[in-house]
Structure formats: structure tokens, C-alpha cells
Amino acid sequence: MHSSLAAALFFLLPLSLAANILITVGDGKLVFSPSVVTANVGDTLSFSYYPRNHSVAQSSFADPCHPLGNGGFFSGFQPLSAGPGPVEFVVQVNDTNPIWIYCSQPKDSHCQNGMAMVVNQPASPSPNTLDAYKLAAAKTSNSTSPSQVTGGVFVSRNSTSTTGRNSTVSLIGAGYGPSLSSSSNSSSTSSGSGTGFYGSKTGLGNGNGSSSGSSSGSGSRTKSGSGSGTVSSSTTGGTSAPSPLTFKGAASKTRTGIIGASVVCGVAVLVVFSLV
Structure with a gap:
């Protein structure tokens, strides 16, 4: 009994600590x-x-300003007149190997002019540093991009819980089409569905009336794709709090750190009482 609870605590702890x-x-x-x-x-x-107008693309240290031959991620280009933009491109870290990233915008040679970064830079005395990557990038003649968005998901910056009589939750597709949103208040029920690069969403509230709507986005510089995902929301007494977003793809993002930490604390309490 004690060993089972300890094992559960061990496996839940990393989930609460993910940043x-x-x-x-x-x-x-x-x-x-x-x-x-x-x-x-x-x-x-x-x-x-x-x-x-910037992009996020993964490369290797040996070939700066050009995408990885296999795997990697690419956000596509995000043209904006003001920032921050309405969406974030989210990538999950699957190992602790170095990740070299560049902006593939050819106009004004963004990569060649130093628009690059690294995740988990090799420790000294390794010569593979971000400064060395930028020096090699400056010598390249051009930047290239993958043929389509890959390796991550787009999440609306407004996809957090809101409180009030009305609330809206949005899931963006591939970054090129419009978002689909569903709203609810204390006296209506609404639902909607739509498709984007990584999926669809539905919303449901409680009330008396009904309404529906749909929307779709299409790619303008890349090939389009499809997938699935869900977003749900509920309203009680004028308060709407959507559940965490769930995606199918190469990466996922859930804003559930607090919930994960609560689960860990609960399991820890059970362990203590069991030992007593």
C-alpha cells in the first residue's frame, strides 16, 4: 500500500514541476x-x-539558417503591425539536447544578422556556442524555411480562465486563418465548431436559448493540415472558466501547474496518513 502511494507521488511530481x-x-x-x-x-x-514578420525555425549547429532535414519545428511567418500577437507558438521539450533556433525571414537577412537562439547550450569547453552559431550564420548567403508549419501548436493568448457574465475562448489553427470562438452567459446555451491546422473545438454552457456558429482558416504561405482538439467551457452564476486546452500534435501546452501541484500535495498527505 505504502509503496503504491510512493510510486504515484514519484510519477506525479515531475508533472507539477514542468515549466x-x-x-x-x-x-x-x-x-x-x-x-x-x-x-x-x-x-x-x-x-x-x-x-x-518573423518565424521560429529549428536548425542544426552545423547548418545555421537552414531547417533540420528530419524533425524539428517551424511556426510559419507571423506578420503583425503591433505586438504581442494574438497567438503563441508552443513547442514541448522532449530531451535535453541543444536546440538551435533561427528566424527564417529572408528580407533584411534576419538569421544572418543574428536573430538566433539556443535551448540547452553545450557547456564549456564545447565550441558549440550561440556566438559561434551567429558567426557561422553571418557567412551564409540566404535563409530557407520548411514547406509547412510543423512541430508545435498555436495557442491563443486569451485562452485563460475569465470571470464575468460573458467569456470567450479561442483556439487558433495554423496561424493564417481566423480563430473560432464560442461564448456563453447566464441565460443561454451556445456551441460551435471549426477546424484549423491542429484541430477543432466545441463549447457548451447552461441556459435556455441556443446559438451556433462555425469558422475555418486556410494557409496562405504553407500547406494546410488538419487534426483535432477540444476546448470546453461552462457557466454557472455568471462565471465562465474553460478547461485546459488539449491538442494532438508534436507538442502540447496545458496551463495546469496549479492543479498538478494540488494533486501532488494531496497524494503526499495520503502517504503521510498511511505511514501513521
Whole structure:
């Protein structure tokens, strides 16, 4: 009995400790900020975009400004007139190997002018540093991009819980089409569905009336794809609190650190009482 509870605590603890690392893309300069990041397995990287038109692409140290031949991630281009943009591109860290990242915008040679970063930079005395990557990037003649968005998901910056008579939850597809939102209040029931690069969403509230709507997005610079995901929300007494987002894809992001920590604390209490 005791060993089972201890094992459950052991496996739940890493879930509560996973971090979400926010990285700004652009913000007035050709930079990622921070440009050197340390991340653990299970952590997520959330890229927040600023004007004018940037991308996030993974490369190797040996071939800067060009995408990985296999695997890797690419956000596509995010044209903006003001920032931060409405969505974040989220990538999950699957190991602690170095991740070299660049902006593949060819106009003004963003990568060649130093718009690059690294996750889990090799320790000294390794010569593979971000400064060395930037020096090699400056010597490349051009930047290239993958043919389609891959390796991550787009999450609306407004996809957190809200309180009030009305609330809206949005899930963005591939970053090129409009978002689909569903809203509810204390006297109506609404539902909606739509598709994007990574999936669809539905919402449901409680009340007397009904309404529905749908929306879809399409790619303008990349191939489109499809997948599935869900978002749900409920309203009671004028308060709406959507559940965490769930995605199918190469990465996921859930804003459930507090819930995970609560579960761990609960299991820890059970362990203590069982031992007593």
C-alpha cells in the first residue's frame, strides 16, 4: 500500500514541476529574448511574436539558417503591425539536447544578422556556442524555411480562465486563418465548431436559448493540415472558466501547474496518513 502511494507521488511530481518558458520574437530588434535558455524534459517553449514578420525555425549547429532535414519545428511567418500577437507558438521539450533556433525571414537577412537562439547550450569547453552559431550564420548567403508549419501548436493568448457574465475562448489553427470562438452567459446555451491546422473545438454552457456558429482558416504561405482538439467551457452564476486546452500534435501546452501541484500535495498527505 505504502509503496503504491510512493510510486504515484514519484510519477506525479515531475508533472507539477514542468515549466512554461516565454520567449519574445522580435520586439523592436532582430532578437529572441532570452536568447539562451535552459529547459528540462516536459517543459514548453512559448514564442510570442512582435512586428513585423518573423518565424521560429529549428536548425542544426552545423547548418545555421537552414531547417533540420528530419524533425524539428517551424511556426510559419507571423506578420503583425503591433505586438504581442494574438497567438503563441508552443513547442514541448522532449530531451535535453541543444536546440538551435533561427528566424527564417529572408528580407533584411534576419538569421544572418543574428536573430538566433539556443535551448540547452553545450557547456564549456564545447565550441558549440550561440556566438559561434551567429558567426557561422553571418557567412551564409540566404535563409530557407520548411514547406509547412510543423512541430508545435498555436495557442491563443486569451485562452485563460475569465470571470464575468460573458467569456470567450479561442483556439487558433495554423496561424493564417481566423480563430473560432464560442461564448456563453447566464441565460443561454451556445456551441460551435471549426477546424484549423491542429484541430477543432466545441463549447457548451447552461441556459435556455441556443446559438451556433462555425469558422475555418486556410494557409496562405504553407500547406494546410488538419487534426483535432477540444476546448470546453461552462457557466454557472455568471462565471465562465474553460478547461485546459488539449491538442494532438508534436507538442502540447496545458496551463495546469496549479492543479498538478494540488494533486501532488494531496497524494503526499495520503502517504503521510498511511505511514501513521
